[in-house]
Amino acid sequence: MEITRRRLLLLLPAAAVAWNYVLAGAPDAAPNYNLTEHWWGMLIDISKCIGCGSCVRACAEENEVPEGYYRTWIERYHVADWKIERPEVESPDGGKNGFPPHVDDGGKNFFVPKLCNHCADSPCTQVCPVGATFVTPDGVVLVDKNYCLGCRYCIQACPYGCRFLNPKTNTAEKCTLCYHRITKGLTTACCEVCPTAARQLADLKNPKDPIHEFLKTHTVQVLKPHMATGAKVFYNGMDGSVR
Amino acid sequence: MPRRSRARGTGNLFKDVEHLVRLAAVILVAVVGFVILRAAVVPRSFGQYGHYRGAAISEIAARPITFAGHETCVACHTDVVEQKKLGKHVVVACEACHGAQAKHADDPSSVQPKKLDTAIVCGRCHEANSAKPRGFPQVATADHSGGIACDTCHQPHHPKVETEGKK
Numbered sequence: 001m002e003i004t005r006r007r008l009l010l011l012l013p014a015a016a017v018a019w020n021y022v023l024a025g026a027p028d029a030a031p032n033y034n035l036t037e038h039w040w041g042m043l044i045d046i047s048k049c050i051g052c053g054s055c056v057r058a059c060a061e062e063n064e065v066p067e068g069y070y071r072t073w074i075e076r077y078h079v080a081d082w083k084i085e086r087p088e089v090e091s092p093d094g095g096k097n098g099f100p101p102h103v104d105d106g107g108k109n110f111f112v113p114k115l116c117n118h119c120a121d122s123p124c125t126q127v128c129p130v131g132a133t134f135v136t137p138d139g140v141v142l143v144d145k146n147y148c149l150g151c152r153y154c155i156q157a158c159p160y161g162c163r164f165l166n167p168k169t170n171t172a173e174k175c176t177l178c179y180h181r182i183t184k185g186l187t188t189a190c191c192e193v194c195p196t197a198a199r200q201l202a203d204l205k206n207p208k209d210p211i212h213e214f215l216k217t218h219t220v221q222v223l224k225p226h227m228a229t230g231a232k233v234f235y236n237g238m239d240g241s242v243r
Numbered sequence: 244m245p246r247r248s249r250a251r252g253t254g255n256l257f258k259d260v261e262h263l264v265r266l267a268a269v270i271l272v273a274v275v276g277f278v279i280l281r282a283a284v285v286p287r288s289f290g291q292y293g294h295y296r297g298a299a300i301s302e303i304a305a306r307p308i309t310f311a312g313h314e315t316c317v318a319c320h321t322d323v324v325e326q327k328k329l330g331k332h333v334v335v336a337c338e339a340c341h342g343a344q345a346k347h348a349d350d351p352s353s354v355q356p357k358k359l360d361t362a363i364v365c366g367r368c369h370e371a372n373s374a375k376p377r378g379f380p381q382v383a384t385a386d387h388s389g390g391i392a393c394d395t396c397h398q399p400h401h402p403k404v405e406t407e408g409k410k
Binding site for chain 2: 012013015033047048049050051052054058061062077078098099101102103104105109110111131132133134135136137142144146147176179180181183184186187189192193194195196197
């Protein structure tokens with residue numbers, strides 16, 4: 001067929017419509033999952049964490065986190081006597097291989113597991129210039145790696161240091177709250193392997209979730225509440241020295 | 244120039260209307276071009292939930308799992324579950340020690356989990372550390388056992404000391 005000007009003008013819109021369908025992407029992966037019925041968060045009980053590093057290892061394996069980078073990590077706090085504003089914090093390899101045995105050197109010692117707080121008013125998503133990171137309708141902060149330019153704005157904007165640039169893909173990466181698991185009715189990899197149940201996935205929209213009773217009856221705090229990020233990772237028994 | 248003189252003579256508002264038609268055509272082509280280009284470049288699901296590509300959510304959700312989940316383990320290994328009920332490890336999920344087993348769950352006969360070295364695995368949780376909560380059972384393995392495998396004395400699924408192992 002000869003391409004005349006008339007035919008070309010007719011073909012262009014048709015091609016645009018077809019390309020539109022190509023761009024629409026894969027069909028829904030979890031058809032029984034309703035985005036509007038959930039609002040995900042996590043509960044972390046510091047008084048239960050033993051610093052074994054199971055969560056860090058499980059996260060790396062489940063999500064193929066590159067070596068030397070962490071979507072979740074554990075910090076060991078040492079607060080000498082009254083020096084609550086000057087805690088000594090260490091996290092060798094993110095706690096992936098546990099912690100070196102410590103003799104009791106006085107003061108207060110404890111572990112704090114950290115991960116993305118999946119903030120409802122997240123500073124990281126607000127700075128993205130291309131709409132590559134966002135809060136889903138079920139309250140999980142995700143990165144669209146096909147759209148991410150790797151400009152690192154979000155990495156700087158996160159007050160909790162939860163993002164990094166994947167050295168292979170050169171796109172921003174972070175905890176997805178194991179989105180591929182929770183949408184299939186499973187818990188996250190870190191919560192699955194936590195031997196003391198120090199980490200528990202919580203669905204804040206589910207009235208039967210035990211988190212509601214826990215929040216009512218315990219002294220619970222989020223990290224950096226003065227940042228007003230709407231953080232949804234709740235810490236039980238968190239010391240005032242935790243940053 | 245007969246045309247010019249005619250327009251001047253009548254004082255017609257639409258004199259030189261041809262220029263406006265050309266301009267309108269250029270603008271029309273630009274607008275149509277923009278609309279076509281936009282339709283071609285912006286994904287269909289962009290803006291479905293907000294200022295991002297809605298299809299990205301299901302793409303991320305489509306990732307395969309690596310850890311099978313405790314309920315999957317329980318479906319077959321009922322004997323171990325019964326053993327675990329005898330001890331404190333009842334709350335510990337199988338994959339906390341045995342590692343990710345989704346491949347084993349998909350094909351139990353050909354993918355077999357590795358045998359664990361209890362001298363390493365047990366210490367990950369039970370090696371003494373001053374930052375661990377008081378009351379959590381912990382030992383300095385060097386003093387406690389001298390580095391021998393823990394399952395010499397302890398049964399990992401219900402870790403009470405077994406009398407025949409004690410000697």
